[in-house]
Amino acid sequence: MKEFDISAVAKDLEEALQHKIDNKTKPVGALGRLEEVALKVGLIQQELEPQLQIPLLAVFAGDHGIAAEGVVNAYPQEVTAQMVMNMVGGGAAVNVFCETHGLATKIIDAGVAAELPPNEMLIDRKVAEGTQNYTEVPAMTAAQCNNAIEAGAALVSQWSDEGTNIIGFGEMGIGNTSSAAIITSLITGKSIEECTGKGTGLDDEGVSQKAKVLAKAIEAHDIDGDPFSILQTFGGYEIAMIVGAVLQAAEQQMVILVDGFIATAAFMVACECYPDAREYGIFAHQSDEQGHRIQLNYLQANPLLQLGMRLGEGTGAAMAYPIVESAVNFLNEMASFQDAGVSQGDKE
Template identity: 55%
Template sequence: MPDFHIRPLNQELAAAIQHKIDGKTKPVGALGQLEVLAHQVALIQQTLTSQLRQPHVLVFAADHGIAAEGVSKYPQEVTYQMVLNFLSGGAAINVFCRQQGMALKVVDAGVKGSFTDFPAVINQKIAEGTRNFLHEPAMSVAQCEQALAAGAKLAREVAATGCNVLGFGEMGIANTSAATLLMHRFTGRPLTDCLGRGTGLDDEQLSHKATILTAAAQQHAALTKPLEVLAAFGGFEIVQMVGAMLGAAEQGLVLLIDGFIATAALLAATALHPAVREYCVFCHQSEETGHQLMLAHLHAQPLLNLNLRLGEGTGCALAYPLLVAAVNFLNEMASFESAGVSQSTEPMPVTA
């Protein structure tokens, strides 16, 4: 397995950061979750004057063998077609990244088809899709390790350009099935708690998906090591996302976590290296069944709840302005002392 050195956040500056936040011209806690966010970013960056530089979103794309079982409403070729849409600038993530001034990189982690005529695609193809995990592991452990290393390498390369905030998106028909089983195994929740409609399955299609995934879970029930579970159910885009998350945390970046699929990747990442969790900003709560339970498992408070269920990293781009606001108020908002404003003399209420 690739070697990662992810440091738990040094808490020495925590009190000074909180003192600076509390000294701004506002009642203590009045900016709510923005204060928590400002504190987290400052602690990740180990500074009282945080900065956000060259924000990026990485979109990893790959195909899934389990798609052959009819667990998605869309045919497998949509993965390839959507990558072309990303390249032409026509997807939602393109629109939102342009709006926020975020760089977007598209990664072929294992799409069925060639992009040799499209040099903008980052070629990290492990294979043309995974195997069908109803019958065998989606990938070998060696392929899983290769995908982890590829994702980590890319994150380190992006960090080397000066980027210090990185969002994660994905595209892959049937990847909600992969994420459902990863959630089931890494949280211990019953499969029924993890199962959702994905791209919009009706009741009959959802029942079929449940039957397939129940059988697949039983097929690989004996696997217990996190790397083996990830290899059994993960897609190449999910595993490369895991590697990128670990690589980014190792470099001290702020990680923007999108919806159901990205959070499933983070569950795997935390199973491998728990300290990665401290670097994560959870951008939104997805409409996809199970995501709220994932967030609860990770003790995560999402920034937005817009009933999104698109993926692509769209939640990262939509939440990014809140990071900008959090950093800006910490750096630019006057303190009571600098503004000559009297502070409240009332003691703060004591909570049990």
């Protein structure tokens, strides 16, 4: 696997940032979670006046061989390609939310099982036309998994060079909640039944059948718990590209907006490989997919939003961005007691 140079977030400015936050014209702690976010962004950027530059949300798309089993997803595999082209045309929820909140949107073909027409809005990094069916063989070869990780890292490096310093990652891929469920189960130690949810809309019986198929898939492989092996065996090209993208973003000391169930599965793999990457993530929301709470508990994460969403695409990250923006803006623009000539109360 490609090596990354990821440092823990330095705490040198913590006291100065906290002093700045506490001396705004408000009671101490009165802005709640916004104060936590402001402190985190300031520490990541090592700035008393942090700036959010060219915010970007990248959606990686890929297909999954497990979809051939027929019981793990409510929609046919061809929906992946159709939805990618919907995103390219600006018609998906993620497009609307990014447009609303001022984020650039990038759509990447990581491994869609179709030949997509060339389009200036679509970045072609296809490793293969979908993964293999991991009920029988590993989803990817080690080389394919590495290629996907490196492709995701290279894209983030390019976007960082162009000025982006806050980034979110979304995904599209019929069958990818199955990969996320297995990754979550193997990393956290929770049962596959606990980690398996409705995906694109299965009923309770469908979820039960899905969990049985995934349990058999896990039994079919003898892996040692190494995160790369888990990713190679059960992941998708879009998930592997997000792993590489997360790790490169952490190396570049970017703020990372962590989306829902699939994106968090990728984030977990990245953090298992490089634990310091965890410090660069701001957790956008709690998905309604049941395994996401397990992931968040494992990562000791407190998400900003809980809206009952389970769409994917990076929609949760796009919805959380204005909260992060508001946190940075109050830190930079809100008057201090001294600036405003306001008497400061007793903070004891």
